Amino acid sequence: MARSPTSQRLAETAIRLFNERGYDETTVDDIAARAGVSRSTFFRYYRSKEEVIFPDHDALLAKVEARLRASTADTAIVAICDAVRIVLAHYVEDAEVSLRRYRLVGRVPALRHREIASVARYQRLFREYVGDWLAGTPDAALRAELMASSVVAAHNQVLRGWLRAGGSYDPFEPLDHALQYVIRTFRHLENLEGPGDDQVVVAAFPRSASPDDVMDAIRAHLGSRQ
Amino acid sequence: MARSPTSQRLAETAIRLFNERGYDETTVDDIAARAGVSRSTFFRYYRSKEEVIFPDHDALLAKVEARLRASTADTAIVAICDAVRIVLAHYVEDAEVSLRRYRLVGRVPALRHREIASVARYQRLFREYVGDWLAGTPDAALRAELMASSVVAAHNQVLRGWLRAGGSYDPFEPLDHALQYVIRTFRHLENLEGPGDDQVVVAAFPRSASPDDVMDAIRAHLGSRQ
DNA sequence: GAATGCTGTGAGACTCAGTATCGTACGCTT
DNA sequence: AAGCGTACGATACTGAGTCTCACAGCATTC
Numbered sequence: 398m399a400r401s402p403t404s405q406r407l408a409e410t411a412i413r414l415f416n417e418r419g420y421d422e423t424t425v426d427d428i429a430a431r432a433g434v435s436r437s438t439f440f441r442y443y444r445s446k447e448e449v450i451f452p453d454h455d456a457l458l459a460k461v462e463a464r465l466r467a468s469t470a471d472t473a474i475v476a477i478c479d480a481v482r483i484v485l486a487h488y489v490e491d492a493e494v495s496l497r498r499y500r501l502v503g504r505v506p507a508l509r510h511r512e513i514a515s516v517a518r519y520q521r522l523f524r525e526y527v528g529d530w531l532a533g534t535p536d537a538a539l540r541a542e543l544m545a546s547s548v549v550a551a552h553n554q555v556l557r558g559w560l561r562a563g564g565s566y567d568p569f570e571p572l573d574h575a576l577q578y579v580i581r582t583f584r585h586l587e588n589l590e591g592p593g594d595d596q597v598v599v600a601a602f603p604r605s606a607s608p609d610d611v612m613d614a615i616r617a618h619l620g621s622r623q
Numbered sequence: 624m625a626r627s628p629t630s631q632r633l634a635e636t637a638i639r640l641f642n643e644r645g646y647d648e649t650t651v652d653d654i655a656a657r658a659g660v661s662r663s664t665f666f667r668y669y670r671s672k673e674e675v676i677f678p679d680h681d682a683l684l685a686k687v688e689a690r691l692r693a694s695t696a697d698t699a700i701v702a703i704c705d706a707v708r709i710v711l712a713h714y715v716e717d718a719e720v721s722l723r724r725y726r727l728v729g730r731v732p733a734l735r736h737r738e739i740a741s742v743a744r745y746q747r748l749f750r751e752y753v754g755d756w757l758a759g760t761p762d763a764a765l766r767a768e769l770m771a772s773s774v775v776a777a778h779n780q781v782l783r784g785w786l787r788a789g790g791s792y793d794p795f796e797p798l799d800h801a802l803q804y805v806i807r808t809f810r811h812l813e814n815l816e817g818p819g820d821d822q823v824v825v826a827a828f829p830r831s832a833s834p835d836d837v838m839d840a841i842r843a844h845l846g847s848r849q
Numbered sequence: 850g851a852a853t854g855c856t857g858t859g860a861g862a863c864t865c866a867g868t869a870t871c872g873t874a875c876g877c878t879t
Numbered sequence: 880a881a882g883c884g885t886a887c888g889a890t891a892c893t894g895a896g897t898c899t900c901a902c903a904g905c906a907t908t909c
Binding site: 403434435436437438441 | 886887888889890
């Protein structure tokens with residue numbers, strides 16, 4: 398599935414021209430001519446002028462889906478975090494391309510729409526996965542939607558920050574930091590099944606409760622565990 | 624700002640034709656001819672063929688923004704919930720149109736993309752608002768993103784459910800239910816400023832911690848409050 | 850009441866994305 | 880060398896969206 402040299406050449410030519418003259422000012426004819434092929438050939442490799450900017454979203458989407466499928470309910474959160482890392486890694490691998498695309502997309506509304514649409518596909522994927530995971534629990538669909546949107550939002554926030562900074566640092570640490578928020582939100586939304594592996598949320602009390610009230614209640618509760 | 628009769632007529636004709644023949648099979652010429660005007664006139668009222676389906680998103684967006692601006696930090700959550708209700712109300716008011724559009728959008732990828740793009744504008748609006756609200760606190764941008772995405776996700780989930788059901792019930796109750804989740808998530812994400820009004824989340828511990836460890840830690844922490 | 854200007858409309862030409870078809874040259878097999 | 884499949888080029892076509900110009904209606908003004 399290695400990309401053909403012609404396809405590669407077309408993509409590079411296109412991006413160069415888009416940056417030189419602007420997206421709207423560059424016609425498909427220009428790209429094809431400069432790449433030394435015919436217009437027909439361009440449309441053979443890319444279904445549209447926009448697609449030349451977003452080549453392998455399908456492949457990436459498939460990778461994400463594969464990672465999610467390769468998990469059981471116990472490891473759902475791990476699978477989700479892994480999947481998000483896969484996506485971010487994809488951008489980081491081709492930092493050069495990602496950055497050029499980022500600048501381009503920021504300037505061209507049509508491309509921005511396209512990008513947003515492709516993000517929606519990831520969100521949908523996560524939503525379906527989480528929906529299956531939560532199936533049967535109350536408000537499963539709603540919570541799946543919220544969880545999926547959080548995952549995607551966290552990823553996008555980290556990615557955008559990294560891109561804005563010109564890809565000048567390792568974004569996986571911020572990603573894990575962001576995912577901590579998401580995981581806590583998950584736990585929170587998931588609270589029917591109790592807390593997770595390494596943390597036990599102990600209690601919540603009316604603010605009016607005195608420290609002694611709190612201590613008493615906790616002592617009583619812990620008593621049943623000893 | 625009442626819509627002109629010609630514009631109205633064009634929109635109605637377009638939707639009827641889209642439903643009869645399909646979106647791609649209907650040309651702008653068809654619409655204009657059937658509405659009794661020229662092609663030029665169509666493009667005077669709508670900048671594109673897609674736009675005839677999504678007429679007043681701009682106005683709605685402005686309403687939402689106005690509602691958000693008309694609030695101080697204290698009432699941020701209230702403002703956000705209100706804003707979401709405004710959006711849902713807009714769909715419910717024109718239930719007939721909303722339903723027709725929903726069915727259409729479900730079948731035509733180009734329209735779906737357009738819809739998704741417009742949703743992103745709402746999310747951006749909420750993100751900026753929440754970002755201002757949280758400005759100066761740690762991870763403000765990240766938490767703003769998460770909160771905004773939750774708000775939008777909740778709304779969309781409720782709206783989609785209502786549309787799928789053919790608009791056969793009052794969606795504001797489910798909306799409030801969904802917003803409860805969102806609000807709790809907010810509180811959770813907001814915990815730097817302390818928890819909400821009536822709850823105090825006390826602590827989280829490694830599951831391996833013995834009850835005594837827990838008690839000691841809590842006692843030490845509460846000590847500083849007495 | 851004619852000249853003036855503004856506004857909405859129609860007509861037509863033009864660009865360009867995207868589709869479909871056909872012919873052909875090249876490389877590979879047997 | 881004959882046959883075959885694949886990739887490419889050439890060409891024509893549809894339809895969206897832009898632009899320009901001409902004209903008609905309608906008000907104002909002197």
